[in-house]
Amino acid sequence: MDLNSANASPVLTDPSLINKSTFRICSNLLPYSQSGPSISTSVLMIPRKKPGKLDDVRSNGWLDAMKSSSPPSKKVQKEVDIQDFSDDADIVYCSWMFKYPSALNSFQQIVSHAKNKQIVIFLDYDGTLSPIVDDPDRAFISADMRSAVRDVAKYFPTAIISGRSRDKVYQLVGLTELYYAGSHGMDIMLPIKNEVCSYGSLIKYTDQQGKEVNLFQPAREFLPMIDEVFRTLVDKTKEVKGTKVENHKFCASVHYRNVDENSWPVVAQCVHDVLKEYPRLRQTHGRKVLEVRPVIDWDKGKAVEFLLESQGFRNSHNVLPIYIGDDRTDEDAFKVLRGRYQGYGILVSAIPKESNAIFSLRDTSEVKEFLESLTKTMENH
Numbered sequence: 290m291d292l293n294s295a296n297a298s299p300v301l302t303d304p305s306l307i308n309k310s311t312f313r314i315c316s317n318l319l320p321y322s323q324s325g326p327s328i329s330t331s332v333l334m335i336p337r338k339k340p341g342k343l344d345d346v347r348s349n350g351w352l353d354a355m356k357s358s359s360p361p362s363k364k365v366q367k368e369v370d371i372q373d374f375s376d377d378a379d380i381v382y383c384s385w386m387f388k389y390p391s392a393l394n395s396f397q398q399i400v401s402h403a404k405n406k407q408i409v410i411f412l413d414y415d416g417t418l419s420p421i422v423d424d425p426d427r428a429f430i431s432a433d434m435r436s437a438v439r440d441v442a443k444y445f446p447t448a449i450i451s452g453r454s455r456d457k458v459y460q461l462v463g464l465t466e467l468y469y470a471g472s473h474g475m476d477i478m479l480p481i482k483n484e485v486c487s488y489g490s491l492i493k494y495t496d497q498q499g500k501e502v503n504l505f506q507p508a509r510e511f512l513p514m515i516d517e518v519f520r521t522l523v524d525k526t527k528e529v530k531g532t533k534v535e536n537h538k539f540c541a542s543v544h545y546r547n548v549d550e551n552s553w554p555v556v557a558q559c560v561h562d563v564l565k566e567y568p569r570l571r572q573t574h575g576r577k578v579l580e581v582r583p584v585i586d587w588d589k590g591k592a593v594e595f596l597l598e599s600q601g602f603r604n605s606h607n608v609l610p611i612y613i614g615d616d617r618t619d620e621d622a623f624k625v626l627r628g629r630y631q632g633y634g635i636l637v638s639a640i641p642k643e644s645n646a647i648f649s650l651r652d653t654s655e656v657k658e659f660l661e662s663l664t665k666t667m668e669n670h
């Protein structure tokens with residue numbers, strides 16, 4: 290991204306420029322499709338009522354994407370012979386790790402690549418700092434993980450980039466020394482000293498500690514629309530047991546993790562129908578969640594570029610960015626790191642999946658170990 294570019298606004302004036310058909314995905318390319326042992330998932334039952342009503346979501350690939358949007362549940366895994374499953378799965382995982390080596394095993398390589406460079410750490414929240422749980426309101430960070438993040442931030446600039454609202458993720462993490470970007474990077478808070486005006490205007494704001502900060506909110510004009518669509522989604526999905534809708538200020542999430550799989554098509558069709566009324570909004574897939582967000586040229590990758598440039602880093606000469614994340618939305622950031630920054634994307638996954646990351650970590654406990662290793666290296670320096 291060129292900071293001097295005159296046309297730096299990320300808001301796309303013509304929503305048709307976003308090809309909504311890009312959400313048609315072949316199921317074997319989906320992140321959580323099983324390349325190893327096949328696991329029988331229950332057959333998707335389409336309710337008999339209103340024939341033809343669910344055709345949209347069947348034909349546009351949403352249902353395939355929903356089914357593959359997170360590792361198979363424990364219940365599904367129990368349906369296959371657990372011993373065979375774990376043996377085969379281990380072999381598949383180990384061969385996958387040739388392509389995405391463990392960041393822990395590759396730690397020395399990472400550290401030596403950082404010689405004479407400033408490491409900057411980017412962390413996703415759900416599935417990276419806190420394990421995935423059924424209730425999004427109970428996705429807490431452990432005290433140990435909080436300490437690991439606090440310690441690493443003593444040595445390296447550290448940012449959390451989450452799909453949640455900035456306030457919510459700050460409330461969960463509770464560390465004042467970090468940068469926070471909420472709503473998939475559409476709400477960034479940074480100290481007054483960082484000025485990145487060519488991206489658009491920054492808003493001066495007094496934070497919860499009474500400190501003056503800058504806010505960068507490229508989708509600000511969408512605030513009333515997101516609020517309205519959130520309320521509509523709550524209303525339209527209220528009959529589907531287990532659905533949960535969250536308002537993340539610049540985007541909204543419709544969770545179906547706790548919805549009976551037979552009703553997933555109904556959830557998808559509700560969201561699809563609501564979005565027909567909002568051509569300037571689009572839908573993306575997360576882990577058992579449908580995300581509704583503005584049609585703007587902004588994502589977690591753009592947020593990473595913004596944060597690096599706001600700290601004076603424009604290329605790989607003097608910085609080594611490391612981004613740790615588990616979700617599809619983190620792939621945009623992994624791509625940016627592979628480009629001009631030559632940084633390291635680290636995918637958190639216990640299941641083999643295609644990614645733009647370079648390294649992998651199996652779960653949140655390995656994330657903690659990795660952060661602690663970085664801190665130890667600096668302490669012993």
Ligand SMILES: O=P(O)(O)OC[C@H]1O[C@H](O[C@H]2O[C@H](CO)[C@@H](O)[C@H](O)[C@H]2O)[C@H](O)[C@@H](O)[C@@H]1O
Nearest residue numbers: 414415421422423425428451452542546576578
């Ligand atoms: O970018 P992230 O920080 O990873 O946020 C992405 C979404 O995370 C949350 O949902 C996910 O985690 C929940 C708690 O573990 C889980 O119940 C849910 O199924 C996951 O999708 C959050 O609630 C979403 O709004 C975020 O978009």
